[in-house]
Amino acid sequence: MNNQSKIRIRWLNPIAQPHYDEPMGMALKQVANAGTEVEVVSLQSEAKMDNLEYRFYESLVIGDVVKVAKEGDVNGVDAMVIGCFYDLALEDCREICQNTLVVAPCQASMQVAANIANKFSVIVGQVKWIEQMTERAERYGYGGYLASMRSIDMSANSLQCDTQVTTDRIIEAGRLAIEEDHAEALILGCTCNFGLYEKVQQELGVPVIDPLIAALKQAEMLASMKQAFHLAPSNKWSCEPPSESEMLKFGLHSLTESIGNRFLIS
Amino acid sequence: MNNQSKIRIRWLNPIAQPHYDEPMGMALKQVANAGTEVEVVSLQSEAKMDNLEYRFYESLVIGDVVKVAKEGDVNGVDAMVIGCFYDLALEDCREICQNTLVVAPCQASMQVAANIANKFSVIVGQVKWIEQMTERAERYGYGGYLASMRSIDMSANSLQCDTQVTTDRIIEAGRLAIEEDHAEALILGCTCNFGLYEKVQQELGVPVIDPLIAALKQAEMLASMKQAFHLAPSNKWSCEPPSESEMLKFGLHSLTESIGNRFLIS
Amino acid sequence: MNNQSKIRIRWLNPIAQPHYDEPMGMALKQVANAGTEVEVVSLQSEAKMDNLEYRFYESLVIGDVVKVAKEGDVNGVDAMVIGCFYDLALEDCREICQNTLVVAPCQASMQVAANIANKFSVIVGQVKWIEQMTERAERYGYGGYLASMRSIDMSANSLQCDTQVTTDRIIEAGRLAIEEDHAEALILGCTCNFGLYEKVQQELGVPVIDPLIAALKQAEMLASMKQAFHLAPSNKWSCEPPSESEMLKFGLHSLTESIGNRFLIS
Amino acid sequence: MNNQSKIRIRWLNPIAQPHYDEPMGMALKQVANAGTEVEVVSLQSEAKMDNLEYRFYESLVIGDVVKVAKEGDVNGVDAMVIGCFYDLALEDCREICQNTLVVAPCQASMQVAANIANKFSVIVGQVKWIEQMTERAERYGYGGYLASMRSIDMSANSLQCDTQVTTDRIIEAGRLAIEEDHAEALILGCTCNFGLYEKVQQELGVPVIDPLIAALKQAEMLASMKQAFHLAPSNKWSCEPPSESEMLKFGLHSLTESIGNRFLIS
Amino acid sequence: MNNQSKIRIRWLNPIAQPHYDEPMGMALKQVANAGTEVEVVSLQSEAKMDNLEYRFYESLVIGDVVKVAKEGDVNGVDAMVIGCFYDLALEDCREICQNTLVVAPCQASMQVAANIANKFSVIVGQVKWIEQMTERAERYGYGGYLASMRSIDMSANSLQCDTQVTTDRIIEAGRLAIEEDHAEALILGCTCNFGLYEKVQQELGVPVIDPLIAALKQAEMLASMKQAFHLAPSNKWSCEPPSESEMLKFGLHSLTESIGNRFLIS
């Protein structure tokens, strides 16, 4: 493979507050390849949500998420990560993108996990999340790999408050997943768990997937395949995007406004 | 059951153009029960889409669809129909509603069909639709009932242009669904097919479900169960809505603005 | 919709004893629509079974159940409910009926539940019932919605003996279904549970479906669609009925004799 | 294994006409083991059906089928075959029998086929049969083995009229099943196809299962396991039969009357 | 059926140690039919494994297992049993055999169990086994019959050390399978459990399948169908074997060397 040019990855925090952008960016910087440029963006949304614990909140940002994807698609982003374990709007973004490869943490984590274990469990924040994330797992084909989903009874935004507490609870839930549900590997079911996988892995003795790392690595791999082998999203049948002319007719020109904050690392 | 009070149904055309509101309203008037008040609304959306043929367009209106549901939930709507066969935002609307029962044409049509046939086919407008509608069917549990989905190669907006042409194509596709795929009943896979089922049914000799009728009747039934037996959406686990205080904090007060046009029949 | 004419519903208690006919009729009277005429019938069967806890007993009445359906089909019944949560002979009755829409409590309850929750549990009388009712749920496509089936260790005939005891046990099993199995709604898995749902619902805070109500409302809805839109059972492929001439040849003329007792409410 | 005593097999033609008893008996005689005594019986039923092409007809004989099973269970029958490829009342008969092992042609044929091929097709008489037989296949776990079901457009009773015609049609449908659906073996989907498998097998070059042989051999095997190792039907949970006392209370004593005709071979 | 000639069954202990051959042979002698000749063989393998608890060990003997099957196929073996509950190389042996019918304990036991119960559990030696055996069950179509797999925490080779201890543990695990998982029958999930089923069955009151017996009886039945009705493995599509000439080209002539030890009973 010829010398690769720089790879441009966009990591989207799909909330309307910028405060995760820098810490997430710093976490990504530590794990990105040398040749990767990562841009962390969050949304410019009317509703100033700082979490996506509810379908309602998701529904309010999905339009902006897709616009951010489209903005990247026409501005040279090689791969975009939708930075939430619900993988919201994943199929929508893929439909609209003809150049940018779109990746999401739940699918990416499960793809990695399926390479190292036959059964895995997901440690989620709240019971509330289980039904929807299970539906995602099944859509991706990973229903048969799921040993269980287990909750630690914490909201997404509390996961980084006291990481010792969070880690302890993950270890407790993870141990039950291994012993009672026969999990062979664990996935941390929220991108806000960044920085925690190592300690859990050491303590429990099974592989523990950090979705931030899994998603970034998947994005880098697909982006490098895009550059070297013209890998691109399908635009056939269910993947067919609308025509540019119709989109213009409907007034979808100001895509840039959907981006609230940008934080660039390289 | 005591004399039922008036039932209030909201039919939402989830597009940002009002031109279907009156014809859809007239069609609904013909099929609504005596005691039903139907309000047809469409969206006040930045992007002036007149169709939802693409996931992109859906993503742009989902937030408004859910707001319209929430607006109805706090203003006495007994049941709301999301008037598109993709059933977009159905689980989202159900999460946010604590009073209003939310119904959608694909689920409603398949529930009716499962009472009269063991296998049915859906006649869709375009091949593009099939993957996403099949996913819906499988989520609702109807994957095993599906004989096939067959396309007539027409966009949603063209279905009412020349209803003779549309009907002919449906009959052609329906005949193949019956003869080759062994369908025992047919579902017209778009709410814009209103007014066409009867002729197809006469011609082909199998039951043909009009999703507009199925959804309205389901909405009336559930609404009457709400009034008489306090039937309500679950708000447990995956159905738990956000708190009112948090919603206010995020600035979700101006729900009414999501409604673009209203057309009332009774 | 034009003024609806009276709707004729037949509720069949598929046992060979009349003692449930009046109490079930009184319960139905309380929940039927104003324009609905409900006729409760039980079977004239050689074997005088008062329960269907065993497949053996079911097999002994299935022939009579289908005859009662056929009798109604030729005598103007708009919709018939097979009043047992096993939904016995449902596909058989649907095959033979060309006018009457046939409904059963398990399918009807699950269809209602799928409109208000993503996961539900069924509270059954005995562990014995679980395998067969799960098979029914899966045939209807509701396997993925099932959080669990939980037994209260009571026979069908004992459910109405001391309704306080029954209610307490349902509440106990229902609480476990919610807390341990993550049910978001409950279905009472026997038509003999009539009159109990409200207290359980108040106590547990999730929707509780009474199968008697769900089945009657579904029957009323389908019957009204029959009158207004000529909705009818499919008679294509697997739904094809035998010819009248062959049935006569086999001596199936005395359909009326299959009915043991009739109790009419209106 | 010590010298086996004689094995008693009952083959039930679940129709109310005796005319298949002798030819079926002669066919069975040719394939039974030396130590097997086969009794062919048909039903004493009010309705004189000579076929089970409709669910309605099945429903009318199911009670008698189960009574015949119970009669055999208390009178030393080692194994009973329900001689129809719909396997009607199979779970019901198994529930009621505590000694007799109950076997049916569809399950038996598919079990044999799963030992010699990874994919098989069933050649059925009419499209009408496909949905119900597919449901059976799925209940038995063989949905994944099914390459297809293909119809030869003949009723069950016509299969033995001109066996040359029948064989030709089976060969034609079987060839399509192999070439287009990639079947690796064929099952003849009706017990009335007896005597035809060999010619089809020679012509098409894949194994062809005669359900009469498969069911009898399975019955002999299970019966020998009963005699030698006390193999018996489970009577736990869903397999629990009613108590003798209750059955007597309901008047189920005259089991013998359910048998219309007997034809004994040995 | 004409007088059957002697049936030749090969039981392969797929390990590279001969010490199970005689005890397994004696156990088989007790349960074989009068006319059955059983030859017990083990492998001549470089690696002297005495167990198959690991996929690694299986991979090392699979080639020899298939050679032993082929050796039998050309030397008049009617049916071969692969004597390990993992059913290793089952599809491979079936592909290569054009005469010998190949049977394996897991598939055979589940086929027998599906004739006597609607739900069964498998009692395995170690949790390690569960994932792979569940995969087997699902391939055979028995995923839906599985109530559970429960471990007694013993290696395969320890099962015959102190059969009282083994039996006690099986009873303990089996009781939990019945009471908590609602199993209606049990399968002993290792061929080394021979001789133990009866006591467990008496103690727990549900049918208990010994895989050694189930596999031998299945082999006898299929072998008798081979002799009487020319039943043979399919060699179409996925079942197609390589040509003899190509096999010779690759040097696969010394099949006999794969057999390490032979123990003949009759």
Added chain:
Amino acid sequence: MNNQSKIRIRWLNPIAQPHYDEPMGMALKQVANAGTEVEVVSLQSEAKMDNLEYRFYESLVIGDVVKVAKEGDVNGVDAMVIGCFYDLALEDCREICQNTLVVAPCQASMQVAANIANKFSVIVGQVKWIEQMTERAERYGYGGYLASMRSIDMSANSLQCDTQVTTDRIIEAGRLAIEEDHAEALILGCTCNFGLYEKVQQELGVPVIDPLIAALKQAEMLASMKQAFHLAPSNKWSCEPPSESEMLKFGLHSLTESIGNRFLIS
């Protein structure tokens, strides 16, 4: 991420002939990352097979495949690719490896495809392959993504003979997969298709996955995660390897002998 050290990938051609090693190595050289060292090896096997078109042939090399994996595991190989689209011995190699990450083309290709399309088809060489590859797809969870498998009726070894012919046939089969089966992307179902994807992609206008590229890129990604984040195969439950001492006891020391030929690129 700190500067990555060199990544060592082993590509195993699981046949016993060296003639693919150099051409495959040259193809890999063109697509490998700058920092990747690729070693192409083939087997030292008694049977000199040059193809794996039959399960028999696979069974004969599986033991050697696993030994080569183990040899790499103790000698610093970061990731190994099993270079055959049947993904033979994948779970076995993963069990035995505690350091090396094991990747295979079918799983890798489908994981890539699931990031760019909702439905894909696999173009296989022969109908013979379909059943086994479909089973693999289902094990990996990709059954629901499969639009179809279509054969071009060529053996693996003929694919590189006249690449123009091969490409033409792939285009023909691919076009049918797109038009008739609604595939949105294609996977070339044999590693011997290297070098062909581009022309097919240009001609058909949908993404075409070359399994050689997909597997190598997946191996590089996982290997980099191993180096940077200690990603390792699980060794819990079904992934537990045998102890070193037991392996020595069984004489598994001469792992190196399983390697026949080595071809190193970097």
